[in-house]
Amino acid sequence: MAVEERTSDELSISLQNEEKPVQMMFQKSAFKMTYIGEIFTKILVLPYISEELNMIIMLPDEHIDLKTVEKELTYEKYIEWTNPDMMDEEEVEVFLPQFKLQENYDLEEVLRSLRMTDAFNEARADFSGMSSRRDLHLSKVVHKSFVEVNEEGTEAAAATACRFMVLCKSLTPCFCADHPFLFFIQHSRTRGMLFCSRVSSP
Known part of the structure; x- marks a missing residue:
């Protein structure tokens, strides 16, 4: 399957609350996920194919400013919130934008x-x-x-994309990163944080 067949143009809400078309990737599979009520944020773990690394995404509810989550985040809370024992593994529909960060x-x-x-x-x-x-x-x-996330970059991105409004009408839980979120690259065995950043507008 060609790379371009795995994505489709979706509308993503940027930090300024304006809609813009971006390439959204999709996969329906079993992933570890939890919800942190104190910061109104979903946490999703996407394993890389090698399983040596994970990408952890913290996605606040749409009405929660990303800065609110950042103010509450400490290393101790990160360890607590991403504890595998505190997560449930369930089938989920994941929508994630392609993005590239360089600094x-x-x-x-x-x-x-x-x-x-x-x-x-x-x-x-x-x-x-x-x-x-x-x-x-x-x-x-x-x-x-430098971080680039596309279909070939994570296991969660290697599937055919479908329209968000259609897919999220199903009973399967939906994790749609169509607004600002934090992400972390973690060594899966030691849970050491190797990289962290934010995506506010793909």
Whole structure:
């Protein structure tokens, strides 16, 4: 099946409450899911094909601002809310937009705030464990992050898409990410968080 046959144009509500056409992916399968009443948010776990990693999506109810969830979120609550023992595995219809995120970060200020200052100072930097040169020091530290989610990127995306209004009339629970959400990439065995971000407008 060609990639373009797995998606269809759907209307997604952006952060500014305006509708815009985006490519929505669909799969009906059994996934772990729960609902956190204190923040009015659904949590869905999408395993990658290798099962070494999971994508965890936190989708607030439509009337809940994403910032409200972000203010309540701590690492301790993340661990509590994503505890596999607190989730039910059930068949669910998942609608997820294709999206791509890319960001560059200058880490010098962050590292200096962590008291890593000598490395940036030409007179005090000591990289003798890495090189015999005595004049090495850091001039810049840059971190680049890139995440792309499409049909080939997660197991949950490899199915034929159908129209949302038709499918969600069935009795099967529906998880439709057509408004802002948070997502996390997690190491499934240790539950360690490898990446986190928000999608506010695909």
